[in-house]
Amino acid sequence: MKRHLPVLAVILLATGVCSGQTKYRDAEVGINLGFSNFLGDLGGSRMEGRALWWDIDPEVTRPAIGVIYRQEVVPHISVRLNAYYTQIRGADSLSENDFRSYRNLSFKSPLTEVCLYVDYTLRRLTGPNRERFTPFVYAGAGMCWFNPQALYEGQWVELQPLGTEGQGLPQYPDRQPYAKYTFVFPFGGGIKYLTRSNWVFGMETASRLSLSDYMDDVSNSYPNPDYFFGFYDPATATMVAALSDMSDHTRPDLISLETGRGNPKNRDAYVLGGLFTITYHFDQVIRPKPGSCFFKEKR
Numbered sequence: 001m002k003r004h005l006p007v008l009a010v011i012l013l014a015t016g017v018c019s020g021q022t023k024y025r026d027a028e029v030g031i032n033l034g035f036s037n038f039l040g041d042l043g044g045s046r047m048e049g050r051a052l053w054w055d056i057d058p059e060v061t062r063p064a065i066g067v068i069y070r071q072e073v074v075p076h077i078s079v080r081l082n083a084y085y086t087q088i089r090g091a092d093s094l095s096e097n098d099f100r101s102y103r104n105l106s107f108k109s110p111l112t113e114v115c116l117y118v119d120y121t122l123r124r125l126t127g128p129n130r131e132r133f134t135p136f137v138y139a140g141a142g143m144c145w146f147n148p149q150a151l152y153e154g155q156w157v158e159l160q161p162l163g164t165e166g167q168g169l170p171q172y173p174d175r176q177p178y179a180k181y182t183f184v185f186p187f188g189g190g191i192k193y194l195t196r197s198n199w200v201f202g203m204e205t206a207s208r209l210s211l212s213d214y215m216d217d218v219s220n221s222y223p224n225p226d227y228f229f230g231f232y233d234p235a236t237a238t239m240v241a242a243l244s245d246m247s248d249h250t251r252p253d254l255i256s257l258e259t260g261r262g263n264p265k266n267r268d269a270y271v272l273g274g275l276f277t278i279t280y281h282f283d284q285v286i287r288p289k290p291g292s293c294f295f296k297e298k299r
Contacts, residue, residue, distance in 0.1 A: 022285065022286065023285075023286040024124075024126045024127035024128075024283065024284070024285060024286070025071070025072045025073070025126065025283075025284040025286065026072050026124075026125055026126035026281060026282060026283055026284060027069070027070060027071045027072065027281075027282045027284060028068070028069070028070040028200055028279035028280065028281050028282070029068065029069050029070075029279060029280055029282075030067075030068055030200070030277060030278045030279030030280060031065065031066065031067055031068065031277070031278055031279075032064070032065065032066035032067070032068055032082070032084070032204075032275045032276070032277050033063075033064070033065055033066075033275065033276045033277075033278075034063075034064045034066075034205075034272055034273055034274045034275035034276060035061045035062065035063055035064055035086075035272070035273055035274050036061070036062050036063075036064045036086040036087070036088055036111070036270060036271065036272055036273075037056045037057065037058075037060065037061050037062075037088075037270065037271045037273065038060065038088035038089060038090050038215070038216065038268070038270045039056070039268070039269040039270055039271065040090060040213070040215055040216045040218070040266075040268035040269065040270075041090075041213070041216055041218040041219065041261075041262035041263060041266075041268075042090030042091065042092060042105055042106065042107055042216040042218055056271060057090075057094060059091075059094050060088075060089040060090060060091060060094070062086055062087045062088065062089060063086065064084055064085070064086035064272055064275070065084065065085055065086070066082055066083055066084035066085070066272075066275070067082070067083050068080060068081070068082050068277065068279060069081045070119065070279070072124075072126070072284075075124060076120055076121050076122075076124060077118065077119070077120060078118070078119040078121070079116065079117070079118060079119070080116070080117040080118075080119050080138065080140070081114075081115075081116055081117075082113075082114070082115050082116075082117065082142075083112075083113065083114045083115075084111075084112070084113045084272060085110070085111070085112050085113075086110075086111050086113075086272070087108060087109065087110055087111065088108070088109050088111050088146070088215065088216075088270055089106075089107065089108045089109075090105075090106065090107055090216050091105075091106040091107075092104050092105050092106060092246075093106065098254065099254050099255075102247050102248075102251050102254050102255065103246070103247055103254075103255060103261070104246040104247050104248070105150070105216075105218060105246050105261075106150060106151070106246075107148045107149060107150050107159065107216045107217055107218075108148075108149055108150075108156070109146045109147055109148045109149060109215065109216070110146065110147060111144055111145070111146050111215075111270070112144065112145045113142060113143070113144040113145075113184060113208070114142050114143055114144075115140050115141065115142025115143075115184065115186055116140050116141065116142060117138040117139065117140030117186065118138060118139060118140060119136050119137075119138040120136060120137050120138065121134045121135075121136040122134050122135050122136065125192075125194045125200070125281065126281075126283050126284075130194070131194075132193060132194050132195075133191070133192070133193050133194075134191070134192060135189065135190070135191050136189060136190060136191070136192065136204075137187075137188070137189040138186075138187070138188060138189065138206070139185070139186065139187040140185070140186050140187075141183065141184070141185050141186075142183070142184050142185075142186065143181055143182070143183060143184065144181065144182060144184050144208070144210065145180060145181045146180055146181070146182075146212075146215050147160065147180050148160065148214070148215065148216055148217040150217070150243050152239055152242065152243055157239070157243065159217040159243065160177060160178065160180055160214075160217065161177075162236075162239070162240045162243065163175075163177060163240070164217055164223075164240060164243050164244040165217075165218075165219065165220045165221070165222075165223055165244065165261060166220075166223030166224075166227065168231075169223065169227050169228075169231055170231075171223075171224070171227050172223060172227075175220065175223075178212065178214040178219075179212070182210045182211050182212035182215070183210065183211045184208045184209065184210045184211075185208065185209045185210075186206045186207070186208045186209075186272075187206060187207060187209075188204060188205050188206025188207060188272075189204065189205070189206075190202055190203050190204025190205065190275070190277070191203055191204075192204075192277065194281055198280060198281045198282075199278065199279070199280060199281070200277070200278070200279045200280070200281050201276075201277070201278060202276070202277035202279070203274070203275065203276060203277070204275045204277060205271070205272070205273040205274060205275060206271070206272055206273075206275075207269060207270075207271050208269055208270050208271070208272065209267065209269050210267055210268050210269060210270075211267060212267065212268055213262070213263075213264055213266065213267050213268055214268075215268040215270075216268065218261055218262035219261075219262040219263075219264045220260075220261060220262060220264050221259055221260050221261055222244065222245055222255065222256075222257060222259060222260075222261045223244060224257055225241040225244065225245065228240045228241050228244075229241075244261075245261075
C-alpha cells in the first residue's frame with residue numbers, strides 16, 4: 001500500500017489542480033467622450049503657471065473622442081489600448097499675467113494619441129462573485145502627434161516649418177526643427193458600473209506628461225528677427241518675424257532680443273478629463289474540458 005501512496009498523491013493533486021482551474025477574465029470594447037486642455041508655455045489658467053489640473057483654462061477646453069479595448073490578464077490587472085483625437089489650444093491674450101499677456105502668442109493644434117495602459121480595478125466585474133461597481137487607477141505610455149498653427153492675416157499657418165525660434169538658421173546651429181510627435185505618459189483614474197445587460201458606464205480623467213516642449217511651438221528664447229530676412233524671401237521673413245514675436249514692442253523691460261520666449265526646462269503636458277466611457281463587457285471563462293486542463297469560452 002505504501003508503494004502506491006506517491007502515485008495516489010500525484011493523481012489527487014492533478015485532479016485538484018485541474019478541477020480548481022476554472023478562471024474568469026473579462027474584456028471591454030467601446031468609446032470615450034470628454035474634453036482636453038493644454039498645459040504648456042501658452043496653455044494654462046489666467047494667473048501664474050501652476051501644476052497640471054490647477055492650471056486649466058476653461059476657455060481653451062476642446063472636446064475629445066476616443067476608442068478603447070481592455071483585456072484583464074490577471075485578477076484586478078488589465079491592459080488597455082486607447083486612441084484619442086482632440087484639439088489643443090493656448091492663448092496669452094486670456095492671461096492676466098503681465099508677461100504672458102504682453103507676449104501675446106497663441107496656437108492651436110490637432111492631436112492624435114495612442115497609448116497602452118495598465119489598469120488596476122479595486123473590485124472585479126467578472127466571475128461568480130462579480131461586483132457591479134468599482135473604482136480604478138491606471139498608468140501607461142504612448143505616442144501623440146501634433147501640428148501647431150497660428151493665425152496670421154486671417155489664415156492658419158503651420159509653425160513648425162517656419163522655425164519661429166530660429167530653428168534651421170545658421171546663426172543658431174543648436175536649434176534644429178522639432179519633431180511633430182512625442183512620447184507621452186498618462187496617469188489617472190475613474191469609476192465604472194456594469195449593468196445587467198453587460199454595458200459598462202464609467203467616468204475617468206487623466207493627465208499626460210510629454211517629452212516635447214514644442215507642442216505649442218514655444219520653448220526657447222527670442223531669435224534675432226534680422227536673421228529671418230537673410231534666410232527667407234521678404235514676404236516669408238515678415239510673416240515668420242511677426243509670428244515669432246507678437247508683442248507690441250512697448251515694454252522692452254518684459255521682452256527683448258534673446259530673452260526667454262518660453263521655458264525650456266519644463267516639458268508640455270495636457271489633460272484629458274471628464275471622459276464618459278461606454279463599453280461592452282465580455283466574460284471569458286477558462287475551465288477544464290475532457291482531455292485537457294484548460295479551454296477558453298467567451299460569453
